[in-house]
Amino acid sequence: MSAFEAGTFVEKQVNEIRTLLGYEQALIACSGGVDSTTCAVLTHRAIGKRLVCVFIDTGFMRLGEPDRVVKTLGAEPLNLPIRLVDMRARFLKALAGLGDAEEKRKAFRGMFYDVFKEIAIKERCRFLVQGTIAPDWIETKGGIKTQHNVLEQIGISAKERYGFSLIEPLAYLYKDQVREVARYLKVPPEISERQPFPGPGLSVRVVGAVTEKKLETLKKASQIVEEELERLGPQQYFAVVLDDEDEEFDKVDRLVAVASGGLKVSKRGLKIRVLKGRATGVKGDVRAYGMVCAVTALTAEGSLYKPSLNVLTSTQVELVSGVSGFTRVVYRISDEERKGKFLVVARAIRTRDFMTADPANINWDALSRVSKRVMDECPDVSSVYYDVTSKPPATIEFE
Amino acid sequence: MYVPVVNLGGQYNHLICRMLTELGARSELISTSLTLPDLEERGARGLVLGGSPQSMPGDLDKLGNLPHLIGEVKVPVLGICLGHQFLGVYFGGVVQKAERPEFGPARVYVDIQDDIFQGVGCSFVAWLSHNDELVRLPAELEVLAHSRRCRIEAMKHRSRPIYGVQFHPEVVHTQLGALIFKNFLKMC
Helix, strand or coil: CCCCCHHHHHHHHHHHHHHHHCCCCEEEECCCCHHHHHHHHHHHHHHHHHEEEEEEECCCCCCCHHHHHHHHHHCCCCCCCEEEEECHHHHHHHHCCCCCHHHHHHHHHHHHHHHHHHHHHHHCCCEEECCCCHHHHHHHHCCCCCCCCCCHHHCCCHHHHHCCEEECCCCCCCHHHHHHHHHHCCCCHHHHCCCCCCCCHHHHCECCCCCHHHHHHHHHHHHHHHHHHHHHCCCEEEEEEEECCECCCCCHHHHHHHHHHHHCCCHHHEEEEEEEEEEEEEECCEEEEEEEEEEEEECCCCCECCCCHHHHHHHHHHHHHHCCCEEEEEEECCCCCCCCCEEEEEEEEECCCCCCEEECCCCHHHHHHHHHHHHHHCCCEEEEEEECCCECCECCCCC | CECCEECCCCCCHHHHHHHHHHCCCECCEECCCCCHHHHHHHCECCEEECCCCCCCCCCHHHCCCHHHHHHHCCCCEEEECHHHHHHHHHCCCEEEEEEEEEEEEEEEEECCCCHHHCCCCCEEEEEEEEEEEEEECCCCEEEEEEECCCCCCEEEECCCCEEEECCCCCCCCCCCHHHHHHHHHHHC
16 A cells, blocks of 8 residues: 555556457446446546446435436546446335344345346446445445455355456455545546445435335435435435334433433423334444434523534433444434424534545524425424434444 | 554444544444464555444454554554553453443543644543443553543553554544644554
8 A cells, every 4th residue: 555646546447458458348326426437437538338327216316316416427528338227116025024124235236246146147248346445345344334346355256246356446445545536537426525435325214114105205305314414514424214113122221311411401301212112232342232222402492402513412422322222323403393203313413535524513593404405395293303423333324 | 654444343443543544544334354474465554443333342252363462563553442441451450330420521531642632731621422431451561541420431541552542532512632643644
């Protein structure tokens, strides 16, 4: 490993890809994100027309995303030979009935490679290029969460199981370094600066069991959160949807006591829920699939208490350290709370490399605007929360 | 200057290589099976032990040749997280499950402004991720820093260039992490 420089990196990778592929064709899985697009541009530079770019519509994409991505990748200045393959029904079926985060991720990965195996046979490609980056294999290998694009690093031979060899030019880079490469390759800013979107898409933001109704609510809520938070500049910002159901938990009193001390609010003004949905975390380099603590605090007058983010994050640290079993603390931001099937959480973080992160300091005006729009536009939602958990103990995504 | 990182399987081990590289050293992840002659042949001027999902002292036998290597090595050593706990246990200290584990941010107070904390000041915010912690050190090790929840956030050997930190100076959220690595590299 030597100090990173985008130009040197590109030159070295293009040469390596050329040497490796010779006159072979290669397939690449494009999502429209910065990693896979950068990979596609690199490989396109190396082998030109012998690259086959495929965008899979899994059904777990955001509103309008498939068309937008295919248009951007296929047009000037990238001109990638991109085609869209509609696999919505198959992915939905593969995930139906699953509630556990890792089971969902593994089912997604299985379907992802089955689909590429079919395409590779049809296109006579013996190589699949993927935009796997360092956190992907680090987290999969460490057992924190299964990324959809990691096989060889955990001992699964792609060649034996799927009939193609993998090429992963970005495997040792972090997101900020990939962005440097993207800018060097003149990838348009709408992609080079785009916030990350998970490989399994919205399936990991529908916390627990996937249903069409829940997915539909999430798509709407995602759009609102993205529209409202983008200009505030967090590195990642999104919505998740959980079932509005409580878990039985015998230490709620303890949570109330800790939260009351941290927030400096009387115990009477506090309402703490332990949700049924679970969230992935990482504690001491070990995967933690923990509980979600949902905190509401009211002022003496009965209106929503709106403390600074510092107060919220230090209360989160106290809660997770003081009562074991939690990987998330979320704080209510919607003024009202009503009967509804789902609960929406907005998450926004600050990070460089996505290995550690802290909640972005979003002002209360923006938080209130987000929650009001979600309540107005998503009729099945009971209340809206903001995730105040750092990574660790949480991961960035909920699953 | 070549300063490898012993890969103990933690989430940030590869980030340590990135940090050292950005500071002008040459680095890579190496296995726990490496011996002193291997290191000398490669010209290692220092050694960093990363974090790990393992637990001390129960997993001592899973650390390959590392205990042996620490007994012989002459170059400076920096242990991080589990690497720090391992060094403590190796010299006779005690690791236990933390009563109040630390995940994410915590303020670290420097007790001895030693070479490794040169220029850091009396306290800084560091990021941590640990279920266990060192609770007792033998006479040859001394405490360099603490936090509100953890008494031994950093330590050093009294006569050898061996250091341990419970927090993660390699992650971007730890203030002045690069300065701590710079201080370490100066010794190498």
